[in-house]
Structure formats: C-alpha cells, structure tokens
Amino acid sequence: MTILGEMLIGARAVKGTNGPIQAINPATNEALEPVFAGGTEADVGSAAELAWKAFAGYRETAPEVRARFLEACADAIQALGDELIERAVAESGLPRARIEGERGRTMGQLRLFAQVVRAGNYLDARIDPAMPDRQPVPRADLRMRNIALGPVAVFGASNFPLAFSVAGGDTASALAAGCPVIVKAHSAHPGTSELVGRAIQKAVADCGLHEGVFSLLFGAGNGVGQALVAHPRIKAVGFTGSRAGGTALVNIAANRPEPIPVYAEMSSINPVFLMPEAMKARGDAIAEGFVGSLLMGAGQFCTNPGLVFAVEGDDLDRFLEVAGSKLSETGTQTMLTPGIHDAYNRGVDQLEGNSRVREVSRGQGSDQPNQCQAGLFVTTADDFIADESLSAEVFGSSSLVVTCKSVDDFARVAEHLEGQLTATLQLDEGDHQAARNLLPVLETKAGRILCNGYPTGVEVCHSMVHGGPYPATSDSRTTSVGSAAILRFIRPVCYQDLPQALMPDALKDANPLSIRRLVDGQDQR
Amino acid sequence: MTILGEMLIGARAVKGTNGPIQAINPATNEALEPVFAGGTEADVGSAAELAWKAFAGYRETAPEVRARFLEACADAIQALGDELIERAVAESGLPRARIEGERGRTMGQLRLFAQVVRAGNYLDARIDPAMPDRQPVPRADLRMRNIALGPVAVFGASNFPLAFSVAGGDTASALAAGCPVIVKAHSAHPGTSELVGRAIQKAVADCGLHEGVFSLLFGAGNGVGQALVAHPRIKAVGFTGSRAGGTALVNIAANRPEPIPVYAEMSSINPVFLMPEAMKARGDAIAEGFVGSLLMGAGQFCTNPGLVFAVEGDDLDRFLEVAGSKLSETGTQTMLTPGIHDAYNRGVDQLEGNSRVREVSRGQGSDQPNQCQAGLFVTTADDFIADESLSAEVFGSSSLVVTCKSVDDFARVAEHLEGQLTATLQLDEGDHQAARNLLPVLETKAGRILCNGYPTGVEVCHSMVHGGPYPATSDSRTTSVGSAAILRFIRPVCYQDLPQALMPDALKDANPLSIRRLVDGQDQR
Known part of the structure; x- marks a missing residue:
C-alpha cells in the first residue's frame, strides 16, 4: 500500500483541497512526503450522508457479521506490516518497540470488541412477559434492547497514533455498537491515518458492508471537525485531546437543533x-x-x-x-x-x-x-x-x-x-x-x-475505566478504554406487544442469539 | 399529619420567605389553605450541603439497608391514608380512582427499586483477575463497579402529583442508586408535596439515615430551581415538564464550572x-x-x-x-x-x-x-x-x-x-x-x-423505556420509568490491585452480596 495523501469517503479516495497538511518527523524536524490537504464542508456532508445511508443496515447486521468485520479490520492493519510501523515512528517520534506494542493493542481491542458483540451483554435485553389476567389491568408484553445511536464522529489523538486514532478505541467501540464512523484524522500523523484508513476501507469492502460504514477526513484547521460535530446526521462524538478542544466540541454539540453526546477525554494530572x-x-x-x-x-x-x-x-x-x-x-x-x-x-x-x-x-x-x-x-x-x-x-x-x-x-x-x-x-x-x-x-x-502501581499503562479489558469526573472527561458516566466503552454509543428501545414476526432477534422468544436476558427480573440465557 | 405549609430541609421543617404559593382547586378555582412560600438561595445551599454530607455514607449503605429504606418510604406514603388522596384530588382535579391508582404505582415503583438494589445488576460488577506471568507485561488485578453520582435535584411534574413528583420515579431511582435527593416541589400541588415529603423525612429518620438524604423545597418563580441546578454539590438533575423549562435547566447545567447531566423529559406527540x-x-x-x-x-x-x-x-x-x-x-x-x-x-x-x-x-x-x-x-x-x-x-x-x-x-x-x-x-x-x-x-x-395498543398507560417494569431522542428527552440514552432508570445516576469506577481489606463488597473475592459479576468476561454469581 502506498500513501497517496488522500481522504477516504466511503469507497472513494479523494484529494483534499484545503491545505497543505504535512507531517513532520519531530526527531529531525524534516517534513514527510506526501503533502495532504483538508476536506470541505461538502466532503463532511458526503461522508455524513453516506454514513446515514449505511446506518440502518449496519446497525442490524448479525453479531457474527459485525464481529468478523472488527476482526477483519485487525487483520488488515496487521497486513500493513512494516510500512505502518515505519511511518508511525517517523510521524510520532515514538520508539519502534512502543509503536509495535501499540499496534498489538489496537488489534487486540478490535478483537476484544468482536467478543463483546458476540456475547451480546451490552444489548441489556429484557423481557417482561404479558400478564393478560392481571387485575385491575392486564400487563402487555414488554421487551427492551439497546440499539446503536447513529453515525459517530471520532477525532484521532496525537499521543496514540494507532490505539486512539483512526482504528483506535473510539472507532472500535462505535463500530461494535453498530454505528458507522467518520474519523477526523489528527494532522500530526496523516500518513499513518491514511494507511490505517485504507485497511478499514478494505475490511468494509471484503465484508460486503455498505461503504458508508467508514470514512476518513483531514482538516488543516478546526473547520472540518466543527462541521462534522454540527452535521445533523452525526449522533455522537468521541474525542481525546486538550481541554480547550474538547470544550469547543461539547459546545457545538449542545447548541445543535438536536444536541448530541460528546465523549471528550481532556485533562488529568493523576x-x-x-x-x-x-x-x-x-x-x-x-x-x-x-x-x-x-x-x-x-x-x-x-x-x-x-x-x-x-x-x-x-x-x-x-x-x-x-x-x-x-x-x-x-x-x-x-x-x-x-x-x-x-x-x-x-x-x-x-x-x-x-x-x-x-x-x-x-x-x-x-x-x-x-x-x-x-x-x-x-x-x-x-x-x-x-x-x-x-x-x-x-x-x-x-x-x-x-x-x-x-x-x-x-x-x-x-x-x-x-x-x-x-x-x-x-x-x-x-x-x-x-x-x-x-x-x-x-x-x-x-x-x-x-x-502500589503507577497510572501509565492502561489495560484494555472488561473492568477498565478510562474516564472520570469533569474535566478529566466531559461525561463521567462512561469509559473510553475497555469493553464498557460500547455503552457510550447505544440507547434503549422498548417494544410493546410487537408480533414475533417483527421482533428483533435479541428479543425473540427462542433467543436465537443465545444472549443473556433479564426475563421477569431474572437472568436467563 | 397536617399540612403546615413548610419546606423540609433535612430533619427540619422551614417556613419559606418568598411567596405566596397557594394551590388552586382547578375544579372550582378556589384557593386551598395553607399558604406556602418559596425558599431562598440560602435554603438551597443548606439542603445541598446537607445532601453532600449525607452522600458519602448513604451511597455505601448496604443494599439491604437502602432497599428497606425505599420500602419504608412506600409504607409511610400508604400511612398518609385518605388525607393524601383527598389533597391530591383537590390540588389536581384528577378523579379519586386515578389518584388512588397513582399512589399504588408510586409505592410499587419504590418497592421495585428495592428489588433492583438487592439484585445488584445495576452495579455492573466486573473482575479481570491478575495475570502475573503474562508476557510481555503482567496484568494487574482490575475490578469495576458503578457508584452513585452524587446529590440529585428532582423537579416534581404537574401531571403526576404522586408518581412523578416528590416520591416519584426520579426520586426512587436516584435514592436507589445511592444519591441523596432534593426535590423542587411543583407549585400546583404543594400540599400533596409536603405530605409526601414528610413521609420520606420520617422514613429517613426511622431507618437511621443521615438527614441530608432528602430535602423538599418550594419556589414561586424559577429562582430556587435554577439555584439548585447551579449548586456545585448537585451532580445530576431529573425533570419532567415543558420543553422551555427543560431546555433552561439543560443550559444552566452545561454552563456550570463542572457541567452535570440533566434528564429532562420534555415534549412528545406520540x-x-x-x-x-x-x-x-x-x-x-x-x-x-x-x-x-x-x-x-x-x-x-x-x-x-x-x-x-x-x-x-x-x-x-x-x-x-x-x-x-x-x-x-x-x-x-x-x-x-x-x-x-x-x-x-x-x-x-x-x-x-x-x-x-x-x-x-x-x-x-x-x-x-x-x-x-x-x-x-x-x-x-x-x-x-x-x-x-x-x-x-x-x-x-x-x-x-x-x-x-x-x-x-x-x-x-x-x-x-x-x-x-x-x-x-x-x-x-x-x-x-x-x-x-x-x-x-x-x-x-x-x-x-x-x-395494537395505545401509548397511554406506562407500565413500571424492567423493560420499560420512557425516554427517546431529543426533544422527547434531553438524553436519549436513558429512561425515566422502569428499573433501568437507576442507570442515570451512576458512574463506573475501576480499582487496580486494591487490597481485599479495602475492596468494596460488590467486588470482594467472596462476593458477599451474591450479585452477578462478569469475571474474565464470563457471568458468575
């Protein structure tokens, strides 16, 4: 694969028009080829509309389909081989061993979320069976499950060019939840971003998913990111960066006609x-x-x-x-x-x-x-x-x-x-x-x-909480690392007396997904 | 019990100074005695500081203690007898049978949340055991549970003077989560509010809890409610009412030095x-x-x-x-x-x-x-x-x-x-x-x-979702009715290598609460 300096809007590769954006090797201050350029509001709109088109189908893909797609993303990143490692080292100044470890973590968290999707606990499926003879009024058949929020905007972080960037934790958890993702790449590592973006683009195609499941945009200033958060098709935002940057996105999201959640991880002195x-x-x-x-x-x-x-x-x-x-x-x-x-x-x-x-x-x-x-x-x-x-x-x-x-x-x-x-x-x-x-x-x-440890070195597992009260994050109720991060991108829907023929698999009587469900207040599988 | 026209700040009863507030029987347009008066910013401060003092102890009460307290609230409301029914009918113009049914629902949801607290699923307890021999780096012992957010401000709704007012769904779910509650009473039913408030105040005392677990404030205009949402000791807000009212509270909460979540249920045409x-x-x-x-x-x-x-x-x-x-x-x-x-x-x-x-x-x-x-x-x-x-x-x-x-x-x-x-x-x-x-x-x-039903008649059960995308609510990720409402008032905390002697009960090796836990990704009890 070669780095062409292109954005990825669905299945297309697109040259930006607002630039230039060029990576610098911080160890030498040398500029790295090629020159990238940022997108326009029209590019944001194209990616967002594609994501919306992909959403209805993608969110209802069978768990096994979505899990295999996450694993295909991991495999495609692995297949980038040394080109990815060398580019990420050059763009970040981080040692090779660290970048190799980070690649492992990136693939590991994609695979962890595949397991989370298969297990299905995050659906929080609940069934309260009908009580037709209850006095004074009968109880309807009531069932609940979580569904995906909608297309998610993810902002790549500077300090984890792999694990919290294009295919990082935010992207993995949003894709796992059933949300299409549009990444605004961090301008410090555009080449790394393009390589990883092309790997995901390939996984989307190989898995036969709608092209709108993933897009990658560049932006020289704040305009592309702001337009993305303001776009009506975007339903949630994941961000890791400065307090000023996170606060700005929170404000844009709060002032939309339809406000949306922003998960901004901003500032901590630990x-x-x-x-x-x-x-x-x-x-x-x-x-x-x-x-x-x-x-x-x-x-x-x-x-x-x-x-x-x-x-x-x-x-x-x-x-x-x-x-x-x-x-x-x-x-x-x-x-x-x-x-x-x-x-x-x-x-x-x-x-x-x-x-x-x-x-x-x-x-x-x-x-x-x-x-x-x-x-x-x-x-x-x-x-x-x-x-x-x-x-x-x-x-x-x-x-x-x-x-x-x-x-x-x-x-x-x-x-x-x-x-x-x-x-x-x-x-x-x-x-x-x-x-x-x-x-x-x-x-x-x-x-x-x-x-009796130190806070650096964040384990990606079920129990991890990488979050905390403001201003550590903009939303203390969630984590951005670990399997519980999937909970950020879902919302519950209740179905009352829906016929079995129309019922989502997660809630069908026969439990075809074999997931844990709370039936009349008791765990069943 | 007699209605004295008083606010309840912890264990005290306090006459307001900003008034008058007087209920009107809408069936006759007659004013109902006594005359109430609203609180001041100082009253808000007193209630909020008391709530904060109560918080550390209350959130860590044993599940059985908190469950019995919720049941004691239900019993104390029942014990109000006909005085409550008659006052609520007079203040709301609703038929007696409806108010009696609503009282049953109010007590029923307090008792449902007692069961939810005992079951402990809402804690989402997770354990990832240490792997001291893992290569290249060992894994620490990591455990997660949800804890209460902090004191919650609840705004009574006009249309459910019992089930979504002083001891309504927001109050029950917040108390169940381990959050002290300060209610801003709806001025349309102050007498009903005082009666129910005194019932909860009695339950707090009977259960030996800190007085700050519950307070009840009145306010003639918007000042008391706004001061409450702005107060630094308040960590979340529950509201049911108009779109304008909900939006105003959301904006106050978002502009605090420490923004907090507002769960406002606002507008729906169904x-x-x-x-x-x-x-x-x-x-x-x-x-x-x-x-x-x-x-x-x-x-x-x-x-x-x-x-x-x-x-x-x-x-x-x-x-x-x-x-x-x-x-x-x-x-x-x-x-x-x-x-x-x-x-x-x-x-x-x-x-x-x-x-x-x-x-x-x-x-x-x-x-x-x-x-x-x-x-x-x-x-x-x-x-x-x-x-x-x-x-x-x-x-x-x-x-x-x-x-x-x-x-x-x-x-x-x-x-x-x-x-x-x-x-x-x-x-x-x-x-x-x-x-x-x-x-x-x-x-x-x-x-x-x-x-094949109609949307009126909202069942209080595990599968209910009374929520939805903006502007139905300010936060589509949650419900205000049913047992899942407890999820609004908690946040996750992770413990890494904490000694067993310091470990919360929910996460101790021996599982003394006998709750469901996700151990290394597998359900265990």
Missing part, C-alpha cells in the same frame, strides 16, 4: 498519594517506580503521574533525593510534535518561575529538536491549594510533589482536586486506615484507583 | 400509525380504542396520542366518523391548572385557525372552570410536512390525523418527525411487510414502539 508506612518500608523502590512511570513515552500520556502528595519528613526528603538523582541522569526523549514540545516548555517554565515552587531536579538537556527534558518540582499543600495554576496539566515528563503536614491532610487536598482519570495510592498494611478515609474522596474524583 | 389491513378488519374498534386513550386523564399525559397517520380512503373516512362521533358525545374533564387549561385552549385555537387543518369533531363544552373540551383535527401529509407548527405538542385531549396517499408515505412522514417517547402501530398480519419498512425509522425516533 495524583499519586505516598502513604507513610509504604514510604518508610520501601521509599527508594517507590521513587524508582515513579520516575519510570513519569519518563515513559516522554510523559505524553493522559495518565502521566503529574502530581504527588506526600508527608513532609525524612522519608520524603530521601524520596526526592532518589527520584531527583535518577531523573537528573536521564537523557531526553523526542516529543510528538513541535507544538507539544513548545507547550511542555512553557508549562515547565511557568513552574520554574513560580515563587511557590522549588525545582528538585531536571533531566539532561539536548540540542536535538523537540526533546523533552524531564522535570521534578515541589510545593506545599497550602501553596497548591492557594494557586490554581499549579493544578494545570503539563503534558510531558513533569511532575509536582506536594508536601503535606500529615496523612490527615490528604483528604483535604484531594477534595480540592478537579476530576481525574486516575488516583494512585502507594500503601502498606499499616496505611489501610488512612486509605479508608481517603478512598471515598478519590472515588468521587477519579475513574480509576490504583494501589 | 404518533399512531393506522395500517391499512388493520383498518379494513377492525377500523371501528381502533377508533374506539383511540378515543379512549385520547380522553384518558384529559389527555394530560406525556404519551397522549396527539398525532395519527392513516391512508386516505373509505376506511379512514369511517374511522373519522366513528371517532368524531364518539368524541362529540363526551363531556369535559377538569384540567390540572388554569395555566395548562389556557395553554390547551391556545393550542386548539391555533389548529382551528390554521387553513391547512380541518376540524373533525369537538367534545361537549362546559361552563365550569378549567374544563378540557376534546378536539380531533385532520390535515394532509404534505401540509403536515410543510407547516412546522403542526408538530407542536398540544397538552390535553387533542389529536391531529394526517392523511397519507399510501402506506409507503408512512416512512417519509416518520422521517420528518422529531424525537418521541412512543410510536404506535395498529397492524394485522397483512401489514407486516409495510411495518418492516417503517420500524427502522421509528426505532431512531422513539423510545417505545407499541403494536
């Missing part, structure tokens, strides 16, 4: 609480683990541990010494884009220039382009609470340690936090009572609570 | 499709059933059949004759409030004055106050599509028949409809093929699809 007994027992190991998590991927994760709470004293001094020393020995890593690199430097400069903040350590510098020089800083709980700017996310390998007078302070500072994707506790058995006081606060603040 | 074979076989019976549904409760239901589609011809002429004749024989019924009566008359006058509309029949008139004089009107499909005003809800016993050239027109006019709570088909076996073409459109337009 507090880590270092409990006293754990620090006493194994402070050095905690410091090493923490720095490892902070440096991973140049800190360019939504779950980067950007905030650490600890109790002042010898154990914390030692922790800062060990972590600071390890950090100061580390070399730089290439960041995803010059823009992200500039924003990181601005964020770190603000911390450096803040009189409430002391620098603990910086990583080594470099004269190469777009290099992330890690940073560790320290402030007090009172200063942290007094200065709102210290709660802002610095996207990259920077973290702020907040010193508390005692472990009792933890709940107070936690109450002060905005919504988070994760909250982490380093704790030993002697810390359990203190943790019992803190956990109820953390549950209201974060989507995932970890013990 | 199309009924009369299929040709059914009309041929039993047109008279369909006409009789339709008029019965239209007249029920003076048409003051969210699910009133306000729109009928049929194919022009002899069968339809006969239908209009039978339905019109039956309607013309019917007397008036008292409407809920003078305001609702005025709005109904304005809506009917607009239809009467519209040159695209022909009057089929009116019910008998009356010189008593606030009487609903039923109305049946007819227009063509082309006129219906051309004139947007014909899609507006007329709240009361008014319905508009839209004549189509053929059954193939049904899907075209259905595409033109806004979101609806219900869509109804009258059909026989010979209509199945036509129904197959129409059903996919109706599924995208309505929350409930009925065959």
